[in-house]
Amino acid sequence: MSSRRTFLAGSAATLGLGAVPVTAGPPAAPAGAAVPADPTRPPNLVVVLADDLGRGELGAYGQRLIATPRLDGLAAEGLRFTDAYSTAAVCAPSRCSLLTGLHTGHATVRANPSGAQGSLTAADTTFAQVLRARGYRTGVIGKWGFGPESADQDSHPNARGFEEFHGYIDHGHAHQYYPAYLWHNGVKEPVPGNAGGAKVVYAPDLLRTKALDFLDRHAAEPFLLLLTPTVPHAPSDIPDPGAYASRPWSTADKGHAAQVSLFDSLVGDVVDRLRALGIEDDTVVLVTSDNGPHEEGGVDPDLFDANGPLRGYKRNLYEGGVRVPLIAWGPGRVRPGTSDRPTPLTDLLPTLAELGGAPAPSDVDGLSAAPLLTGGGTAALHDHLYWFRDERGVTGRAAAQDRQRSTWLAEALRKDRWKAVRFAPVRDHALPDDQWQVELYDLATDVGETSDLAARHPARVAELVALMRSSWQEDHPRTSFGATLTAPPLAVPGEPFTVTAELANGSSRSWSSAAVTLRAPSGWTVRAGTATTAAQLAAGARLTTTWRITAPAGTPALTPWTLTAEGTALAPGGPVRYVADGTVTTPPPAPTRDSYLSDLPWIRAVNGWGPVERDTSNGKNAAGDGTPVSFGGTAYAKGLGVHAYSDVAFHLGGAGNRFTALVGIDDFSARQSTLGATRATVLGDDRVLFTTPTLTAATGPVPVDVDVRGVRVLRLEVADANARTSFDHTSWALARVTVG
Numbered sequence: 001m002s003s004r005r006t007f008l009a010g011s012a013a014t015l016g017l018g019a020v021p022v023t024a025g026p027p028a029a030p031a032g033a034a035v036p037a038d039p040t041r042p043p044n045l046v047v048v049l050a051d052d053l054g055r056g057e058l059g060a061y062g063q064r065l066i067a068t069p070r071l072d073g074l075a076a077e078g079l080r081f082t083d084a085y086s087t088a089a090v091c092a093p094s095r096c097s098l099l100t101g102l103h104t105g106h107a108t109v110r111a112n113p114s115g116a117q118g119s120l121t122a123a124d125t126t127f128a129q130v131l132r133a134r135g136y137r138t139g140v141i142g143k144w145g146f147g148p149e150s151a152d153q154d155s156h157p158n159a160r161g162f163e164e165f166h167g168y169i170d171h172g173h174a175h176q177y178y179p180a181y182l183w184h185n186g187v188k189e190p191v192p193g194n195a196g197g198a199k200v201v202y203a204p205d206l207l208r209t210k211a212l213d214f215l216d217r218h219a220a221e222p223f224l225l226l227l228t229p230t231v232p233h234a235p236s237d238i239p240d241p242g243a244y245a246s247r248p249w250s251t252a253d254k255g256h257a258a259q260v261s262l263f264d265s266l267v268g269d270v271v272d273r274l275r276a277l278g279i280e281d282d283t284v285v286l287v288t289s290d291n292g293p294h295e296e297g298g299v300d301p302d303l304f305d306a307n308g309p310l311r312g313y314k315r316n317l318y319e320g321g322v323r324v325p326l327i328a329w330g331p332g333r334v335r336p337g338t339s340d341r342p343t344p345l346t347d348l349l350p351t352l353a354e355l356g357g358a359p360a361p362s363d364v365d366g367l368s369a370a371p372l373l374t375g376g377g378t379a380a381l382h383d384h385l386y387w388f389r390d391e392r393g394v395t396g397r398a399a400a401q402d403r404q405r406s407t408w409l410a411e412a413l414r415k416d417r418w419k420a421v422r423f424a425p426v427r428d429h430a431l432p433d434d435q436w437q438v439e440l441y442d443l444a445t446d447v448g449e450t451s452d453l454a455a456r457h458p459a460r461v462a463e464l465v466a467l468m469r470s471s472w473q474e475d476h477p478r479t480s481f482g483a484t485l486t487a488p489p490l491a492v493p494g495e496p497f498t499v500t501a502e503l504a505n506g507s508s509r510s511w512s513s514a515a516v517t518l519r520a521p522s523g524w525t526v527r528a529g530t531a532t533t534a535a536q537l538a539a540g541a542r543l544t545t546t547w548r549i550t551a552p553a554g555t556p557a558l559t560p561w562t563l564t565a566e567g568t569a570l571a572p573g574g575p576v577r578y579v580a581d582g583t584v585t586t587p588p589p590a591p592t593r594d595s596y597l598s599d600l601p602w603i604r605a606v607n608g609w610g611p612v613e614r615d616t617s618n619g620k621n622a623a624g625d626g627t628p629v630s631f632g633g634t635a636y637a638k639g640l641g642v643h644a645y646s647d648v649a650f651h652l653g654g655a656g657n658r659f660t661a662l663v664g665i666d667d668f669s670a671r672q673s674t675l676g677a678t679r680a681t682v683l684g685d686d687r688v689l690f691t692t693p694t695l696t697a698a699t700g701p702v703p704v705d706v707d708v709r710g711v712r713v714l715r716l717e718v719a720d721a722n723a724r725t726s727f728d729h730t731s732w733a734l735a736r737v738t739v740g
Contacts, residue, residue: 042356043333044283045131045224046270047348049098050263051091051143051174051233054293054301055325056308057260065304066257067243070268071287074329078285079337079373084326085344085414086291089315090391092118092145092171094290094345095228099126099160101349101364104388105472109146111390113171117147119155119608119645123478125361125506127349128161128224133482133576134358137218139164141210142228143174148608151186158185166210167228174230177203177237202239204229208266212273219277222356229266232259234296252298271329281332284355284373288345292321295395302397311449315398317387317412317421318449328373335375342414343369344385357573359507362539363479384415384464386471390427405437411468417444420454420464429472433465440464480542481506483516483567483578489604489649489713491584493555496548498529503567503578504542511537511569511576516545519564525550537569551586558588558601590653596638597650597735603713604649607642608728629733630667631701636733641666644678644720644728649713652737656708661735663692663718664701669729674698676727680718684711694721695730708737 055061058068060075087097088104096102096109096118104110109118120126128138140162146155149170157165165185168174178199181188193200211227236255243261244254267287274280293306294314301313312318326343328334333355346366353360354370371377389410399406402423409424409431422438424431440454440461454461486500501518505511514537520526529546537543549563565580585603605612629639642648663680670676674697682690682704689711692702708714714737718730 038282041282042134042136042222043330044222044274044279045136045352045355046274046283046285047224047226047352048267048270048285048287049095049142049226049228050287050289051228051230052291052294052314053232053260053263053289053325054304054306054308054313054320055289055310055323057232057293057304057306058264058325060327061325062308063304066260068260068264070264070271071325071327074267074271074285074287075327077331077336078327078329078334079339081326081328081343082338082340083342084288084324085342085385086289086322086324087345088387089291089312089317089321089389090393091233091290093388095145096120096124098290098345098348099128100124101127101346101361101366102476103344103346103365103386103471105386106365106476110388112393113147114392117145117149117155117169117171119148119153120146120160122154122159122484124160125478125481126160126162127352128226129482130161130349130353130358130360131224131356132161132163133578134356134574135222135577136356136358137164137221137223138162138226139214139218139224140167140226140228141165141214142167142207142226143171143230144169144228145171145174147171149173153606156186162226164214167207168230175233175235177230177235179203182206199237202237204231204262204266208269211266211270215270215273215277219279224352224356227266227270229263231263231266232256232294234294234299236297236299238262249303250298250300253300253303256299257304280330284328284330284333286326286328286348288326289324291324292316295397309448312401313395313398315389315391315393315395315406316401317389317410318401319419319443319447320401321398322387322412330373334373339372341369341372341379342382342385344382359505359509359511359571359573359576361479361481361506362508363506384413384467384471386468387412388472411472413464413468413471414443415464415467417442418460418464419443419449420461420468421449422465422468429474433469436465438465479506479540480504483565483580485518485563485565485580485582487563487582487584489585490587490651491549491551491555491561493551493586494553496525496550497584499547499549499563499565499582500544501547501565501567501580502542502544503537503569505537505539505569507571508539509572510539511571514543514567514569516543517566517568518545518547518549519566520549521551521561523552524561525552543567555586557586558603560585587651587653590651590655591737591739592655594736594738597648597716597732597737598638598640600650600737602648603651604647606645606647608645612640612642612646612648629662629731631662631664631731631733633667636662638734638736639666640716640732640735642716642718642730642732644718644730646718646730647715649715650737652708652711652714654710654712655739656711656714657738657740659704659706659708659714659735659737661704662701662733663704663730664695664699665697665729666731666733669727669731670697672729673727675722676729677720677722678718678728678730679721680704680716680730680732682706683715683717684708685713686715701733 059072088094090112241254293301307320310320312320350368354368412421422436441449514534680692
């Protein structure tokens with residue numbers, strides 16, 4: 001079983017960051033380049049991400065009705081990008097790409113949730129993990145937007161490189177401006193003022209306080225802050241519309257304008273605090289948005305000319321849906337000016353890595369724009385930019401721009417001056433190219449995408465469609481990066497077990513002095529079985545180590561224990577240190593009589609949405625006596641309800657004989673939607689014992705009858721079978737193990 005991967009936080013002094021150069025440029029700065037206050041100190045990094053802020057909603061990009069003086073000032077003092085792009089036209093896939101450097105043809109999350117949240121995985125390396133390995137203190141404050149809404153799972157911010165997290169995990173929860181709770185790392189913290197539906201504590205104000213506190217506490221060390229307030233996403237809730245109260249606008253438009261101005265003041269407060277701390281010359285601030293302007297909740301984006309001269313809104317792959325503001329500011333680090341380089345937000349990961357002197361994964365789609373910021377040279381150009389859309393939400397203006405194709409699969413690609421957009425009339429990316437509807441625009445002469453030139457330039461259309469086809473992969477395998485740890489689920493006291501730890505150089509340059517160490521609980525025996533050091537670790541190479549570990553007799557049962565692998569090396573930018581944590585559990589006693597699984601303690605329960613259901617509360621509680629399950633109108637007792645992806649494990653200790661069950665998409669789930677499709681697998685000691693065909697509401701349940709003699713760990717796994725996890729609730733009925 002592959003454990004959760006994390007990256008260790010370390011102080012700059014511990015890692016020797018004082019020797020990290022800011023850029024790899026020449027010793028003498030070119031004319032007009034920014035001069036750092038301390039050229040040997042890696043810059044602090046602040047990324048501020050607005051939610052649904054249109055490119056035209058800032059004064060620096062042409063706004064006339066909404067006041068954004070602080071951002072306009074940063075744009076004048078810093079570097080303003082005219083051709084910056086989000087990587088999707090809606091929130092979740094855009095943010096996944098921003099964090100991981102992969103465009104939506106490769107990224108893990110490619111669509112907004114319509115139920116369960118899209119989730120990051122252990123293979124998704126974020127820019128926080130990249131910088132944390134170089135000693136940066138890392139924090140994310142605001143909207144995360146990836147599920148499940150629980151701690152101790154791969155998609156949680158703490159597992160993806162952020163040491164500190166305050167805000168919303170769940171995408172839908174982030175729509176609440178007066179939430180009853182917010183998350184602090186792995187704990188839900190109540191907001192007492194908002195209890196019972198009261199509207200006392202405005203979340204953006206609370207997030208502002210948390211962000212400024214983060215700056216105060218980490219001013220003396222290199223830090224990365226990702227600040228993701230939810231403004232100006234709908235609804236247009238705000239305590240006071242302020243200067244817009246007397247405008248002859250709707251309440252929604254007044255609130256929206258006030259939210260944009262609040263975002264402006266929030267960024268201004270961050271800059272003021274950097275100045276008060278005396279670190280503005282050693283900080284780079286990047287401000288952008290996750291997609292184009294929205295029209296939800298009664299907001300009229302046309303009143304504000306929110307997309308400027310561009311066609312489209314949030315959800316459209318036309319320029320108005322994906323071209324976003326991007327401002328880089330840092331008086332001692334960023335050269336002022338304007339850049340028309342087509343710059344997608346996939347570029348953030350390699351850009352931040354280069355600024356921080358950290359190795360980055362070589363298999364990302366982004367390219368570093370750091371030379372543009374520092375004035376140290378020209379930045380590499382993308383051959384083309386790609387977007388994929390799988391959206392079910394519909395709004396009026398966006399639907400009109402798409403000519404009522406808003407819920408069709410869509411792709412877009414920009415190469416130089418040319419932009420192609422195409423739509424598939426069915427939800428099947430494998431649909432032959434001649435069945436897609438394709439449009440072609442010349443952005444050099446028609447930035448508003450008003451004249452479709454596809455019929456005049458068939459060769460250009462064919463070229464761009466071929467690039468679209470090659471840019472999208474159903475599964476995008478990743479090169480390993482950093483530390484991983486693989487351990488069995490159980491640690492039986494007195495019995496040795498094997499753990500594999502690995503340090504992978506997934507960057508493009510060689511590392512030296514590589515080493516892997518392993519830590520176990522006090523009193524446990526740990527012996528290395530293979531070499532734990534390597535003088536050189538070439539690009540793409542791995543240092544793989546094995547360890548024999550024994551928990552002492554008498555170790556308490558049903559207790560999780562943490563194992564920690566630490567990988568260190570000397571990278572070209574300086575020393576790096578990566579950490580992977582894994583959990584093993586001392587097992588409960590093996591069953592001594594025939595038992596339903598709902599009556600046995602599990603040793604692990606991973607579930608895609610909410611807790612595993614073994615009661616009658618439809619997931620509101622985490623334990624009970626086995627909820628009744630109905631298939632085809634027939635009710636069965638002793639059920640386990642799960643939501644793909646799920647993996648529930650039980651300790652049989654070799655005492656079982658047979659495992660029987662019915663598994664399928666139950667009647668309750670079928671009534672919610674007929675779109676669910678899953679595949680269930682039974683594993684014994686990680687060996688596949690049984691796999692179902694695709695399960696849907698129409699197919700009904702599948703009987704399971706498996707020989708489990710000698711099996712120590714029984715695992716029930718349910719995986720999505722049609723890339724629609726929102727409807728993948730699945731139940732195991734009468735799940736029973738016979739003994740003897």
